Each structure stands twice: as C-alpha cells, then as structure tokens.
Amino acid sequence: MIIKTPPYLKPGDTIGIVCPAGYMEFEKAAECVRVLQEDWGYKVKVGSTLGSKSETYFAGTDEERLKDFQMMLDDDEVQAVLCGRGGYGMGRIIDRINFKKFKKRPKWVIGFSDITIFHSHLYSNYFISSLHAPMAAAFNDGGHVNKYVRSLKEALEGKWARYCCESHELNRPGEAVGELVGGNLALIVHGIGTPSELKTKGRILFLEDIGEQKYAVDRMMYQLKRSGKLDKLAGLVVGRFSDTGDTTRPFGASVQQLIYEIVREYKYPVCFDFPVSHEKENYALKIGAGHKLKVHPKKVTLEE
Template sequence: MSKITLITILVCAVFICGSTTISAQNSMTKTSNLMRPPYLKTGDTVAIVAPSGILRNRTAEIEKAKSLLESWRLYPIVGKNVFNQNHHFAGTDAERHEDLQNAMDDPKISAIWCARGGYGTVRILDKLNYTKFRKHPKWVIGYSDITALHNQIHNEGFESLHAMMCTSLQDDANTIPETIATFKDALFGSSLKYNLEGTNYNRTGKASGQLVGGNLTLLLTMLGSKTSINTAGKILFIEEIGEYEYNIDRMLQSLKRAGYFDNCKGVIIGDISKVRRNTTPWGSPVQQLILDALAEYNFPIAFNMPAGHEKDNRALIFGRSIELTVEKDQSSIIFQK
C-alpha cells in the first residue's frame, strides 16, 4: 500500500469518526432546550382523539370529558374516528393516525387529549409528521400507552403532559379532585409542586433536571429506536400496572444493560399497580426489587408519586426541569415555571 493511499484512508477514518462523534453529541443535546406549548386560556380548543385502544360503550366518559372542558370555558371537539372499532383498536391504524395528525396540524387546536391508553400508539408513531406542529405546538395529554407519543414529542423538542385521560372520568369526578385540579393547573400554567409521603425505601438526595419517562413497558418498547429518550442529566419517572415482579425486574435489568440509567440524575417511582402473583414468590416487595436493580447507582430515588394507573393520577410535565429532594420522611418535587 502506498503512503498516499494510507494517508487517504486515515484522513477518511478521522473524518467519519469525527462526524459520528458530532452526530452523537447532537443527539445528546437535541432536547436540551425544549419548546413549551402555549398555556391554555378561555375559549381555546381541545381535540379529543383515540390513538390506542377501543372505546366500546364508553361514550359516557367522552361526554364527561367534554363537560369538564366546557366547565373550564374551553371548546372540545372529538375526532371523527374516536368511536371506530378495529378489533383491539379504536379504528384502523390509518384512522387513528388521521385523527391525531389532523389535531397536530390544526393551528386552531391548543391541546390534544388522548381518550384512553391500552395499546396501539406505537403502530402510528412513524407515520406522524411534525412540520405543522412545530409552527403551532400544542399540549399532548395522556399516560400509559401514550408514553410512546411523549417520548417522540420529547425527541422532537417539546414539552408534553402526563395526566389523566378521558376514561379516567368513568367514576364520579368528585372522587379524584387532586387529579383534576393538577391537570387544570398544568394546562393553564399554574405552579406545580408535590410533597410525597415518605418511606424507608426512599434513597435520599437532591437532583435537578428535565423530567422524562412514563410507563415502564413502553420505555422498554422504545429502546433501540429513534423514539427512545436520552436520560443523561435527566430525572426519570416510571409507573406500571398488571406485571409480575420478575418481569418488572427483567425490564429494569434490560434498560440497565442498555445504559439507560448510567447518567441519570434521579428516579421517581409512581404507582406500580395490580402486581400479579407468580406461583414462585419473588421474595421481596416491589420497592426493594427496584432498589436492588438500581443498587449500583448513587442518584436519589423517590417512591409514592401519585401518578399512573390509580384514581389519584396527578399531572407531570415531561421535559420540564424540576427540583427533586428525597428524604426518608418526605420527598418534594418542584416544577420550574
């Protein structure tokens, strides 16, 4: 091999490596400064869409959701395909995508409220176009399966709202006043601050950073895709429902092996609901399972955040910087204005 050829190869290698490093750095900093959709005001329009599971026989909840918005002097509109049925889903992938895309594109819409979770959002993620959304950003609201959409919106550079969905109103709304109050506060720009009940499972400490996360299963599902979030320098919230303890451990171990927690600043544990019983007992409470899985890290871990699949499901602004203080007797979460 001639000297000229060798030099050419080395120069190309340096250029490629440098480009890769720059690309990786850009990916790491892509979401450092997120855009905040305008807070809602009287007369704003809120679109109700169903990007996931079927809404069979659930018109009453949608009517309650509309009434709640109207009581705040907002104008609700319902996607034309919301009550469609396609086996497991609220319409075909094309129909669910159509409703969500139309709401994202419409400059007159100020917020998009997901009717329910279940499963299905991941099937339409790659069809979404954010060109018009970037010009007229709006709050996207939901939890559970909507975690997939929260992750994508975060990577697009916008804040979003982990909060109650329309089907959360299946019971009398008065039974969940804190849930509704924090949802309204987040939408209209009031301050958010939570004092969490203490527990000996808390790992004490202080941290600050953007809040990200959602449903544990969905976070794992996004892993390795362009929709997976970068948790470096951020505080991760997780919640889950209906899983065996061994599967919760398996998901945490999988995320850990992928480096998900390596540069994380802190973890907030929401509701881990309806844990299923295995024929072979796990041998420790789910709180200890989480601590054991994350034992090698020194960031604070706060339990007892009332958010997830329980009636008391308080609003969290994903992408917003928070101050987290964790003690054994109490933890606090303060959202930056």
C-alpha cells in the first residue's frame, strides 16, 4: 500500500489548533500561536475547544470536541491541524470521525500521547502519514528555539529528517528499513482489537510513555508480544519512559531491562533512550514514512 503524504506547508498557510482530548487554557498555547504566526510565518485558526469553558477534565463534551476536530479536518482553509495537548479523550470520538473528505485531501495532523490513537487509526485504515510531534505547550519558556520543536517546523516544510543519539548498553546492533509507526505504549495497547489497531509487521516501531508503574509497562509489552505485534518488526526504537514508578516490593528491573528481556529472542535491531518522549526531548516523527534505522556500537541514526 502506497502511503499518502499530505502537502507540506508554505508561508501563509493556516494551522488550526484544537483540543480533541484534555482541557487546555488558551494562555498555555498563546506562545505557540505567536511563534507560528510571527516567527514561522503561518496563519493560525483557533478552535472552540482551546480555552473552552468546560468544567470537566475534557476540553468540552464528546460532541463538542468531535465537532471542532471535524471542522478543522474538513476546512479547506486549514492546511495542518495541531492538537493543543493530549491527556485522554481521542478514543471516545475516533470512531465517529468522518474521513470521507480527509481521505481525498489529507492534511498534517500533529500531536503525541493520547493523539497516538488517531495516528494509529489514520495509518492502519487509510495509510495516510501524520506527525507524532511536540504540541502547543512545548513552545513555552523558550522551547520554540530548541531542536525538538524546530524539528516540527522542518517536518512541516518537507525537510527530510535525520536524527542521531548516543548508544545504549542494551542496544542490539543492526540496520532496518521500513515504515515508521508507533507512539505512546498505553495507547497502542489500547487500540488492539479495535479499528485503530496498529499494523506493525515489517515496520520500525517506536514506543514511549509517562507515569506508568514498571509492572504496567511489563504487562503492556507482554500484550504487544502475545498479540504478535513484536515478532515480525523490522526494528524497535525505545524512547523515554518518564516518571516511571515502582511498587513497595521492587519490580527488580529498569524499564529498559524489562523491555530488553521481552524482545531478547528476536533478531531485529533495537535501540534504547531515543529522544521521543513526554519531555523536551521529543523529535517530530512522520508516521507511515519510510525510514532507515542504524544501530551501531557508538551511535544510533534514524533517517527518512
């Protein structure tokens, strides 16, 4: 299946900002709006869910979030859709999104964390590329000048990515070529057995997460393994697992060690501690685009 790549952006194009999941104050996205307009040269269209009057965890009711998101997907004047934040909520509306118009005129949809379910759904059902990348809050406190947020700008402009990181003691050397898929571990597992289930055979899979107990990471990795999602990969990229907790009686291994043991029987290359995460270190990654992974003893390279 040929992957559909949305048109890259040019100065003067419009980026829509919406919150299809958790609530976000407009003030926390104000710097993002400013940078997109003044520094990057885009127009910005703010959806009703950013800074909504919701008094719950969500940025509005399911119906309100669905309507706002759908409008941005279908708006001919909007060339890309940036999710203000993740949190939780995309899974409640994903099956009600109408992709009829979007399939004919795809546009870049940007986000990570809870937005993983959208990326997986879009890729597995329609083979359209999207961007697992920094969201609005990453622009704050001077973040817009770091190389990770800048990688989003470069991705939107159509520049080919080439990311490098240091080697890790648990890495398994090798090289792999395949379409890049992945995102938040909990959301990938959440999609198994649903229309949003991620296709992984022959792909390079990347994973990251935040706030999970070690035993929960172990459980989710075994679910990936038992469902066949790990056995025919081209390669595995393990990102950062932030704020990982442990039980009173310790699990007995780090997250990296437990993942290493789970994939130990396979032959494909594996790298650990790649800069994709809930933290500042979060490169823009094009879901569905062909990539080459090189895991060498001294350096790891992931490039389109």
